[in-house]
Amino acid sequence: MGAPGILRRMPPRRPLSLSFALRGVQAAAANTLIALGLTAFGDEPFGRNLLYSQGIGLSIWAAIDGGQMLLIRDWSTQWRRMVAIAPAGVAVGYAVGIAATDRALGRVPFVEWAGQPRRALGFLVLSLGAGVVVTYWFASREHMAQARERQAQLQREATEARLKLLETQLAPHMLFNTLANLRALIAVDAPRAQQMLDHLIAYLRATLGASRSVTHPLAAEFQRLHDYLALMAIRMGPRLAYELHLPPQLAQQPVPTLLLQPLVENSLQHGLEPQVRGGRIVVDARREGGMLVLEVADTGAGLAGTPPADGHGFGLGQVRDRLATLFGPAATLELAPIASGGTRTTIRLPLPA
Known part of the structure; x- marks a missing residue:
């Protein structure tokens, strides 16, 4: 792709x-x-x-x-x-x-x-x-x-230009949030801030390379999520637990770069961080018929603390715009409450025939 x-x-x-x-x-x-x-x-x-x-x-x-x-x-x-x-x-x-x-x-x-x-x-x-x-x-x-x-050709060029604009807006947004968290940690725990900075450098080296492409394998997307969550775990400590589930048969499936990053960031910022006890994030990938299903579920504060599902939040809005640009109505993004508490965000993408 x-x-x-x-x-x-x-x-x-x-x-x-x-x-x-x-x-x-x-x-x-x-x-x-x-x-x-x-x-x-x-x-x-x-x-x-x-x-x-x-x-x-x-x-x-x-x-x-x-x-x-x-x-x-x-x-x-x-x-x-x-x-x-x-x-x-x-x-x-x-x-x-x-x-x-x-x-x-x-x-x-x-x-x-x-x-x-x-x-x-x-x-x-x-x-x-x-x-x-x-x-x-x-x-x-x-x-x-x-x-x-x-x-x-003009339509393809306009689509690609719009996609690049969305990506250039998204990557700095994630970086600024991380730097703000790092600044807060420096004041209270300098050694952990140093460790977090080392992880941030490694994460940016990999992420900036991926951001030059429109797509990359799903395995690379999950690796970036692992790096990001490990980075956030330094700041949140035991308040953050996470699991990443990627079936081997889907590892090489191309997906848009940085697609799940804003969803995970949304779960952290609006779901887990408002809770004193923190919580867990689970990222899952599976195939359902001709669709690739990607889910980010958390045990956080629920939809009451989540930006509206129509994309008014920056991260969710960027994901919706990118999906619409790349797939049109064939791709969807849905937010739903979890009965036991928390929020599940689901992306469905068409798989190539």
Whole structure:
């Protein structure tokens, strides 16, 4: 799930061979309509008209389609080449189509056409018209595809920029809270403050490296939580107990960086710290169907001391915004009271198929 992976995936492009075949079917259908028109307004039988129409039409289509695939790699800068490809394709396709159909019917190529100049001219005019239509169709299709791709690219860039902004807001928020706790501890227990500072340096070294990425393995997320909770345990002492449960099969599952950090911080600040006795935090990961479920449960003061679930608290609001940016409505964050006391915060993320 790195930035390209965790952000919404673009639909895979249709294989080139399949696109080529589909365009051939469309050309054959148009050729059949031309044969019906020639039969309705002429004196040749439908079968003969159909053979020549398909032979000439498919040859022209193959020449123009093949020419644009070989000579046009970037429509935004090379689309003008179709002005030359189209008439050349019509000329080549017209000649090849007549010759191939004549041979298929056991005739000497071009002999009959030379004796029927009006009929030859009629097919040539139809071929030129078809070439113009095909050229316009190619240009319109490619310009629309490029417009959609540009719009999708702008949307991806805006999404990534918004995600980076959220991450740059979140990391300093966590750091400032930790430094405030460290300052308070220096005044009452300098040796423990020194120990806490050592843990903080180690924690920041690992966290700042992870913050440069959009995602990292769930195992790395849990390791950062372990470092953070060990850091907080120095300050809170026996008032803080914690457990981290990560199944081995989910260890390498990519998740957004620093996703659970604000939830754990929220449990500490609003759940455990207001209580004299402190409490316990349990972080759990599991799979439920096609969803990854991440839970942070505490035995703290409950929802009465927790910021509103709609994201008005800074940490919860950041998590909600990041989930919405990365997954849209497919991901959820819910807060619920625990019957025995405390709060459970649950994140559900879609797993890749």
